[in-house]
Amino acid sequence: MCSKVLSFSVRGEWKQFLILTRHFFHRLFQNDMVDFEDQMLERLIGILALLGFFCGLLSYGFLNHYGWVPDTGTSWVEKCAFMTFCMLVMALVAVLEWDIIFPDARDYKNLYVLPLKTRTLFGAKFTSLILLVGLFALSMIFFSTPVFVAYLPQWQSSNLLFLFVFGLVHILSLFLATSFAFFFNVFLMGIFMTLLGYKLFNRISIYIRSFLLLGYVFLIILYLRILAYGVGYFLPSEKLKGNTPIMQTLINYFPPLWFTDLYETLLGNTNLPFHGTWERALIGLITMIGVFSLATGISYRHFIKRLGTSQKNRVHLQKLRSIIARGFDWTFLRNSVQRAVFHFYSQTLKTSMFHKMRLASYVAVGVGLILILIAPKLGDPNTLLEVNKTTLSVPLIFSFFLLLGIRGIVNVPISLEANWIFQITEQENIQHYISGLRKGIFFLNLLPLFTLLFIFYSFIWDGMTAFYHCLYCLTVSVFVMEVFFLTFTKVPFACSYLPGKEKIQLFWIAYLFGFLAYISLMSWIEWMLLKAPSKSGFLIFLGSVLLVILGIRIFQVLIFYKKYSIKYEEEPEPVIVGLYYKIPKHKRRIKRK
Numbered sequence: 226m227c228s229k230v231l232s233f234s235v236r237g238e239w240k241q242f243l244i245l246t247r248h249f250f251h252r253l254f255q256n257d258m259v260d261f262e263d264q265m266l267e268r269l270i271g272i273l274a275l276l277g278f279f280c281g282l283l284s285y286g287f288l289n290h291y292g293w294v295p296d297t298g299t300s301w302v303e304k305c306a307f308m309t310f311c312m313l314v315m316a317l318v319a320v321l322e323w324d325i326i327f328p329d330a331r332d333y334k335n336l337y338v339l340p341l342k343t344r345t346l347f348g349a350k351f352t353s354l355i356l357l358v359g360l361f362a363l364s365m366i367f368f369s370t371p372v373f374v375a376y377l378p379q380w381q382s383s384n385l386l387f388l389f390v391f392g393l394v395h396i397l398s399l400f401l402a403t404s405f406a407f408f409f410n411v412f413l414m415g416i417f418m419t420l421l422g423y424k425l426f427n428r429i430s431i432y433i434r435s436f437l438l439l440g441y442v443f444l445i446i447l448y449l450r451i452l453a454y455g456v457g458y459f460l461p462s463e464k465l466k467g468n469t470p471i472m473q474t475l476i477n478y479f480p481p482l483w484f485t486d487l488y489e490t491l492l493g494n495t496n497l498p499f500h501g502t503w504e505r506a507l508i509g510l511i512t513m514i515g516v517f518s519l520a521t522g523i524s525y526r527h528f529i530k531r532l533g534t535s536q537k538n539r540v541h542l543q544k545l546r547s548i549i550a551r552g553f554d555w556t557f558l559r560n561s562v563q564r565a566v567f568h569f570y571s572q573t574l575k576t577s578m579f580h581k582m583r584l585a586s587y588v589a590v591g592v593g594l595i596l597i598l599i600a601p602k603l604g605d606p607n608t609l610l611e612v613n614k615t616t617l618s619v620p621l622i623f624s625f626f627l628l629l630g631i632r633g634i635v636n637v638p639i640s641l642e643a644n645w646i647f648q649i650t651e652q653e654n655i656q657h658y659i660s661g662l663r664k665g666i667f668f669l670n671l672l673p674l675f676t677l678l679f680i681f682y683s684f685i686w687d688g689m690t691a692f693y694h695c696l697y698c699l700t701v702s703v704f705v706m707e708v709f710f711l712t713f714t715k716v717p718f719a720c721s722y723l724p725g726k727e728k729i730q731l732f733w734i735a736y737l738f739g740f741l742a743y744i745s746l747m748s749w750i751e752w753m754l755l756k757a758p759s760k761s762g763f764l765i766f767l768g769s770v771l772l773v774i775l776g777i778r779i780f781q782v783l784i785f786y787k788k789y790s791i792k793y794e795e796e797p798e799p800v801i802v803g804l805y806y807k808i809p810k811h812k813r814r815i816k817r818k
Contacts, residue, residue: 245349273364281368288376296380305485311365312406317441319410362403394491402484408513415516435585442593566661573718580634587630610685618748624702632709635717644719656786675699700767707777714792721795
């Protein structure tokens, strides 16, 4: 009887484990950074297929010369290079999933009241993360494994069993390497959570996460650029030859080398210059998994302590803030519609983690491009402090991606129910809705950005040069904002949105060339204006840009806004497209009486 009850209990716990694992796995694709709730399966398959195809091409590019050149024990270089890319991709995925790695308050509130064992909850969460790592690892392994098996084992053994073993070692090594990269970010999250405390960590986690996102995007772009130009483009070969400290640092702090050693050790190759570091790989992976278990336990204990308690709202300097807000509204937001849209935009960016992280992803790409742009000049740091085209283009790149991100996120609603108040109070002239949004972007995003840049440039340049530079970039950025929102007729964050309408996959080449032309032209113009002995050229250029902006505003107010109203619902493309064909006049038959 006891055995039957125990068997029933085990089967029930196993069923709970499977259901929770599936629940947590689905939640990994519905987080604050990437919302795959709409067409989740199609997008995921597309991303994994593209990643797998690129990894196949990358491995072929690394190994194709082994088709005629024997492998004399040097293939570990290509293995390490390929493993580095896979680990970078997995680290980036971990940052994108950072907010959902640990069970959150919603999970605990829904699951705590159920008859679940703690080990079932934690085990399901850990298994869902392993499935995520395995899914991405499988996509990177799927096309690369046949390439590695086709080129490398032939120089060691022609035995079919060895081919099979080689393939298994390749799969196992890459899976362990990507797992290490994923759980390393979990390790960082646990460390920050422990040092900063749960409450403070929740407040600043977005900044830590954005920094890590920026770092990994930069490393991936740097990796691709090294593939194109070679290591010598960034680190001259004469600095590498005989430089023992650099090589020792790589061995000690470069995990792909550890897993490459594990790869070769499993194949029986022990003649690597850094043989023995495979132990660090296994110890590091076990440590990361242990930190995940410890941090999950800490978060669970923190939730239990807070269960049943209410947080008191603290008001800091409420009276001063109210005075400043009223003064700002009276000065710049005299119209009630502008005031409503401005504050709705402000509060959404302040409270919505999803929109903040999506905006941070755009900014991270821009900063990554900036870092790639200045990386070749790191050998001579003085050039980074001089007035040249590179330093002049940095604020333009940053502000461009900031505005591009804002243009993208204002289309995504925070809640579709939020637009009902705008619908029942809608005014006939829609210019105030867009004006409130433009003022929000200017005062909340562009003006603080260039104020900080002015302070920074004032320390490295003279004050007037810094002033003209920031004024120039601010004016150009306002012009870019006008272009981006030229035909925008929505309330930000309150209207429905159909993904994919931009058709970036079709026009990305045109967008890329347009961006490069914009950055090159604007930085060249500013460079020529700064070189001129008189600064009157700046006034002429800025006046011309302001006139163009004024012309855009006149066109919008007198023509465009009179033809359109606020678009609350995005219309999908019709399933059946009618041609609405009309017979030309010269082919019409004249009816005779």
